[in-house]
Amino acid sequence: DVKVTQSSRYLVKRTGEKVFLECVQDMDHENMFWYRQDPGLGLRLIYFSYDVKMKEKGDIPEGYSVSREKKERFSLILESASTNQTSMYLCASSSHPTVTNYGYTFGSGTRLTVV
Amino acid sequence: SQELEQSPQSLIVQEGKNLTINCTSSKTLYGLYWYKQKYGEGLIFLMMLQKGGEEKSHEKITAKLDEKKQQSSLHITASQPSHAGIYLCGAMNQAGTALIFGKGTTLSVSS
Numbered sequence: 001d002v003k004v005t006q007s008s009r010y011l012v013k014r015t016g017e018k019v020f021l022e023c024v025q026d027m028d029h030e031n032m033f034w035y036r037q038d039p040g041l042g043l044r045l046i047y048f049s050y051d052v053k054m055k056e057k058g059d060i061p062e063g064y065s066v067s068r069e070k071k072e073r074f075s076l077i078l079e080s081a082s083t084n085q086t087s088m089y090l091c092a093s094s095s096h097p098t099v100t101n102y103g104y105t106f107g108s109g110t111r112l113t114v115v
Numbered sequence: 116s117q118e119l120e121q122s123p124q125s126l127i128v129q130e131g132k133n134l135t136i137n138c139t140s141s142k143t144l145y146g147l148y149w150y151k152q153k154y155g156e157g158l159i160f161l162m163m164l165q166k167g168g169e170e171k172s173h174e175k176i177t178a179k180l181d182e183k184k185q186q187s188s189l190h191i192t193a194s195q196p197s198h199a200g201i202y203l204c205g206a207m208n209q210a211g212t213a214l215i216f217g218k219g220t221t222l223s224v225s226s
Contacts, residue, residue: 004157033213042218043203058213090157103148103205104214106157 003027006091006107013114019078021110023091031096032074033104034058034066037088049074081114088112117142117209119217121202127223128194136220138204140185147187148205148214149178158203161189191222199224 007022033048045058047066055066067075092104118141146165150158162171167182175192205214
C-alpha cells in the first residue's frame with residue numbers, strides 16, 4: 001500500500017524552538033507539498049517542491065522553510081516556533097505537478113501545539 | 116485569486132437519508148477533486164472530475180461537474196455512519212502549481 005508518512009501525529013513545542021516536521025513517501029513521486037489546516041480557514045499551501053533541492057513558496061511561507069535533500073523526504077522547518085503556528089500540518093505528494101487522475105496522496109497529519 | 120466555496124458548512128442527516136454538498140469556484144474549473152477527511156486525520160482521495168458534465172460514482176457517492184456554473188456537487192445516497200467526516204473539494208490554483216481547497220463540509224450521520 002502506497003504511503004505518505006509523517007513522523008509525528010502529535011507534537012508540543014515551546015515558543016522560540018526550532019521545529020522539524022518530517023514527511024516521507026514511498027511512491028517515487030517528484031512532487032511534494034506542505035499544507036496547514038485551521039478551523040474556518042481550511043487548507044493553506046505553505047511550500048512545495050517539484051524535485052530534489054527545489055522548493056517554491058506557497059501562499060503562506062512566512063515563518064517556515066523546507067528541505068528536500070532526497071526525493072522521498074520533504075521536511076518543513078519552523079525556524080522559531082510561535083503560538084500562531086499551532087495547527088494541523090499535512091504533507092502530500094503526487095506523480096504529476098498539475099493535472100493528475102489520482103490527486104494528491106496525503107499523510108495522516110501532524111497536530112502541532114506551540115506553548 | 117481563485118477560491119472554492121463549499122455549502123453547506125455542516126449538516127446532520129439521519130441514517131438512510133440522501134444529501135448533497137456543493138462546491139463553487141470563483142474561476143473556471145479545469146478539474147475538480149473530492150476528498151474525505153476523518154477528524155484529525157489526513158485526506159482520502161474520492162474522485163476527480165475533469166470534463167463538463169462528467170459524473171462519477173464510488174459506492175454510494177456520486178459527484179458531478181458543471182463547468183458552465185463553475186460548480187460541482189457531491190451526492191450521497193442512503194447515508195451511513197461510515198460516511199461521516201469532512202468533505203473537501205480541491206482544484207488547481209491559477210498558477211497551475213498546486214491544489215487549493217474549499218473549507219470543507221462536516222457531515223454527521225445519526226443512527
